[in-house]
Amino acid sequence: MSLGGFLWRRALVALPVLLGILFLTFMLVRIGDQDPVAMLAGPMADAPMLARIRAELMLDQPLLTQFWAYLGRLVQGDLGLSWQGNAPVTQAIADHLPATLELVTLAVGIGALVGVPVGLRAAERPNGWFDQASRFGSLFGFSLPTYWLGLMAIFVFFYLLGWAPAPMGRVSMMVTPPEVLTGSVLLDSLLAGNGEAAWSAAAQLVLPVGCFAIVATAPIIKHTRAIAIEVMGSDYIRYARACGFPRRIIRRIALRAALVPVITFVGSEFTSLLAAASLIEFVFAWGGLGHWGLNAILLGDFAAVQGYVLVLAIASVLVFALVDLVVLLLEPRARA
Amino acid sequence: MTLLAVQDLHVEFATRGLDNRLRVAQALNGVSFTVAAGEVVGLVGETGAGKSLTALAAMGLLRPPARIPHGSIRFEGREIIGLSDRELEKIRGRRMAMIVQSPLTSLDPLKRIGDQLVRMQRVHDTAHGAAARTKAEAMLAAVRIPDPARRMRAWPHELSGGMAQRVLIAMALVNDPALIIADEPTTGLDVTVQAQVLDTLRDIVAARNLGALVITHDLGVVAHYCQRVAVMFAGRIVEDGPVREVFSRPSHPYTRALIDSTPGRIAQLGWTVTGGTPPDLYDLPQGCLYRDRCPRAATACLAAPPRIAVSGTHGAACHFAGEAA
Numbered sequence: 001m002s003l004g005g006f007l008w009r010r011a012l013v014a015l016p017v018l019l020g021i022l023f024l025t026f027m028l029v030r031i032g033d034q035d036p037v038a039m040l041a042g043p044m045a046d047a048p049m050l051a052r053i054r055a056e057l058m059l060d061q062p063l064l065t066q067f068w069a070y071l072g073r074l075v076q077g078d079l080g081l082s083w084q085g086n087a088p089v090t091q092a093i094a095d096h097l098p099a100t101l102e103l104v105t106l107a108v109g110i111g112a113l114v115g116v117p118v119g120l121r122a123a124e125r126p127n128g129w130f131d132q133a134s135r136f137g138s139l140f141g142f143s144l145p146t147y148w149l150g151l152m153a154i155f156v157f158f159y160l161l162g163w164a165p166a167p168m169g170r171v172s173m174m175v176t177p178p179e180v181l182t183g184s185v186l187l188d189s190l191l192a193g194n195g196e197a198a199w200s201a202a203a204q205l206v207l208p209v210g211c212f213a214i215v216a217t218a219p220i221i222k223h224t225r226a227i228a229i230e231v232m233g234s235d236y237i238r239y240a241r242a243c244g245f246p247r248r249i250i251r252r253i254a255l256r257a258a259l260v261p262v263i264t265f266v267g268s269e270f271t272s273l274l275a276a277a278s279l280i281e282f283v284f285a286w287g288g289l290g291h292w293g294l295n296a297i298l299l300g301d302f303a304a305v306q307g308y309v310l311v312l313a314i315a316s317v318l319v320f321a322l323v324d325l326v327v328l329l330l331e332p333r334a335r336a
Numbered sequence: 337m338t339l340l341a342v343q344d345l346h347v348e349f350a351t352r353g354l355d356n357r358l359r360v361a362q363a364l365n366g367v368s369f370t371v372a373a374g375e376v377v378g379l380v381g382e383t384g385a386g387k388s389l390t391a392l393a394a395m396g397l398l399r400p401p402a403r404i405p406h407g408s409i410r411f412e413g414r415e416i417i418g419l420s421d422r423e424l425e426k427i428r429g430r431r432m433a434m435i436v437q438s439p440l441t442s443l444d445p446l447k448r449i450g451d452q453l454v455r456m457q458r459v460h461d462t463a464h465g466a467a468a469r470t471k472a473e474a475m476l477a478a479v480r481i482p483d484p485a486r487r488m489r490a491w492p493h494e495l496s497g498g499m500a501q502r503v504l505i506a507m508a509l510v511n512d513p514a515l516i517i518a519d520e521p522t523t524g525l526d527v528t529v530q531a532q533v534l535d536t537l538r539d540i541v542a543a544r545n546l547g548a549l550v551i552t553h554d555l556g557v558v559a560h561y562c563q564r565v566a567v568m569f570a571g572r573i574v575e576d577g578p579v580r581e582v583f584s585r586p587s588h589p590y591t592r593a594l595i596d597s598t599p600g601r602i603a604q605l606g607w608t609v610t611g612g613t614p615p616d617l618y619d620l621p622q623g624c625l626y627r628d629r630c631p632r633a634a635t636a637c638l639a640a641p642p643r644i645a646v647s648g649t650h651g652a653a654c655h656f657a658g659e660a661a
């Protein structure tokens with residue numbers, strides 16, 4: 001199958017999925033008992049004013065008419081207006097997404113770099129001391145609520161020990177932030193040669209990324225271990241032993257076989273952490289997409305909630321397409 | 337020349353139950369047989385009799401919790417038991433090669449057939465590069481795979497079961513081993529494909545003067561392809577000898593029962609085998625292990641039966657082996 005054909009087919013599958021997610025989100029926010037009109041109009045508004053705002057926002061129209069109008073604007077790249085801050089949703093997403101991507105990419109990156117080798121090592125001797133220790137560690141990571149972990153980290157490393165900077169955003173307020181290029185403050189500072197800002201951005205990253213990496217690592221350890229144990233018990237590994245292959249080669253065969261399921265899992269981990277980022281962002285006042293989306297949900301900011309969910313859905317589609325592309329390269333059976 | 341000599345081999349599994357008490361299953365209880373060059377020996381018996389375990393032990397592939405408390409396995413005059421992994425790796429796949437029973441899942445799914453055959457030679461340092469590729473292709477031709485040049489580039493998942501089994505035979509033969517151990521080589525194949533694969537294996541073994549140990553529960557396979565047979569029951573060999581002799585004069589009641597339970601004989605005699613289960617390997621009784629199922633059981637059977645020679649190289653582990661059936 002050609003690359004073009006692959007991408008084309010993925011797009012064809014993704015479109016109805018995105019449409020369905022959009023429809024559900026659109027209906028769900030409106031079915032809830034939040035009334036954004038009252039909130040927008042303020043306490044002084046009278047009935048005619050409320051009605052006028054309602055008509056302006058089309059909220060007095062049938063739901064399907066509203067949805068149709070929304071889709072019409074969506075295909076023109078207009079995601080509507082966010083009521084919190086009165087800015088276009090697209091602008092708000094562009095402002096907030098890089099912060100979340102920075103956090104999640106680093107956390108999942110660390111999770112994979114730590115979790116995959118630990119899981120593989122644990123699988124070499126199931127129930128050995130290393131396996132027991134790593135299993136305890138990953139259970140620990142599984143059981144801790146993210147926000148609690150964040151609060152404890154702030155309490156210990158900022159409040160008690162004073163090692164970490166104040167958990168207020170992505171760069172210290174005393175530092176001039178760099179011009180926005182990539183959206184990652186750390187990268188932008190480095191690109192601008194602004195050492196002070198880079199240092200501050202890195203320091204701000206340590207605690208949230210550390211906490212989130214713990215959350216990311218635990219399931220990666222667990223799944224890598226399970227995958228590796230399954231591979232080591234497979235017929236082809238047993239046959240490789242019967243062929244007199246030395247350990248080195250058997251390990252290579254096993255690693256190669258474990259790669260595809262491990263990559264698939266890390267990909268799915270990335271998308272789920274993208275959605276789970278809100279709480280840790282909230283705790284660290286990170287100002288990322290999750291934080292923004294959480295606020296939108298709490299405030300009944302319909303267009304923003306829709307935009308937030310749409311971005312998460314598109315990110316999932318893209319990540320899984322990327323994962324499948326990698327699998328396609330590594331796995332002959334997928335190419336058939 | 338004797339290639340493989342297994343002498344009084346015992347294998348046991350020590351496992352801990354849920355109550356944390358150590359339980360020992362005595363899986364092999366004194367197995368002895370030999371395989372000589374140019375000879376195909378069949379190892380038959382029901383599931384759980386210890387056939388595959390015997391093969392694994394011979395390949396040095398047993399790992400904990402299996403252990404060998406007693407016995408000897410000599411291959412090409414050298415004791416296998418107690419050799420280090422490194423030394424065993426030089427024998428396995430090189431001097432002694434195995435054909436396993438699930439060919440489709442046993443080949444490395446992420447490597448082309450030709451590359452797997454080349455790797456087999458490279459690992460054992462028998463050939464490299466272009467020479468190894470040439471040899472690999474020749475082996476595929478030797479196991480009668482059509483269009484071997486094209487098959488070299490095939491992935492395992494593109495093969496049929498019979499084709500994959502031929503590839504495994506090619507893998508086993510590519511390093512010119514002295515002994516082939518085939519563990520249920522045709523289970524899961526169509527009957528016609530079974531015959532083709534076994535014919536191929538037999539011809540190659542004969543042409544190269546190899547020794548072969550064929551493990552099967554199919555007496556038809558033994559009758560067609562083996563010169564000698566050893567019948568296993570509950571981790572012991574109860575009867576062994578030339579195939580013709582054993583089939584025409586089965587001297588152990590279990591062998592007779594096996595022969596009577598082949599489809600042809602059932603058609604002739606009706607069902608004569610009255611079930612029964614193998615003895616509990618965790619708690620082996622004294623004496624003859626077959627006595628609970630044996631129509632001839634007598635007080636003598638409370639003592640372990642010695643191997644009684646019936647004629648020449650034919651013998652059976654039964655107190656009544658010498659008598660007429």
